Amino acid sequence: MNRLAPAALAAASVLALAGCASGHGAASASPSSSASNMQQVLALGRSMSQCARAHGYPTFPDPKVNATGDDITFSPAGGPDQTKTIFQALESVPECKAILDRMNSTAKKRSGRDNRQEPKPKDVPALKRFAQCVREHGIPEWPDPKADGSFPLHGTAIEAEGKSQRLLQATQPCQRYWSGRIAVS
Structure with a gap:
């Protein structure tokens, strides 16, 4: 399974699809609040893509909103492992690391609001x-x-x-x- 927020690799791949499920009863943010938060996450992801392109990865893709609209994904030609490798390399670039840290921070905040259990x-x-x-x-x-x-x-x-x-x-x-x-x- 790939997650958006493992430590400093905040945007490495797909975060769990929230919103496709319920039954264990978790409250969610209002639609307008959720949409606004997603726009902020998407803007942060675009900044990450630009930083990656500016620092040696010219074909790094723009982020896309995942299937349920609760997070973003990056889909470089090499797949999630390639994304992880690129983000690890970009941690040594101060401006990219700052973006990764912000992505990690916002992912933690979002996951704090969403206490639904992870599938096992x-x-x-x-x-x-x-x-x-x-x-x-x-x-x-x-x-x-x-x-x-x-x-x-x-x-x-x-x-x-x-x-x-x-x-x-x-x-x-x-x-x-x-x-x-x-x-x-």
Whole structure:
């Protein structure tokens, strides 16, 4: 599973998909507050992309909002491991490190608001019910979870779709099966 906020590698990859789930009952921010926060996170991600380009990674991509709109992803040609490697290298560049630190700080604040549990292998049966429900509610291509509890969405059309109305409508009735985070791999 890839996460946006491991220590100073704040933006290394996809943060868990919040909003696709409920049932373990976590409160969320108001839509306008959430949208405003996401705009700030996206702006910070764009700054990171610009810093990466200016310091030796000219093809580093702009961030994209993930499938449920609760965080950002970077998708360089080399995948999440490439992102991690680039961010590790950029920690030695003061202006890039400052951006990484801010990304890490905002990720911690967001995760503090969102106390939903992380999926674990023991949660796979509930996650499978969630996946079946999502398929029944309009997203037939939604995959079953992997053995670690993550959903193999990285690089798929679902991930590229972002927080679409279709995704929100399909996942909302399925929240009774899973309210924790939905991790993407």
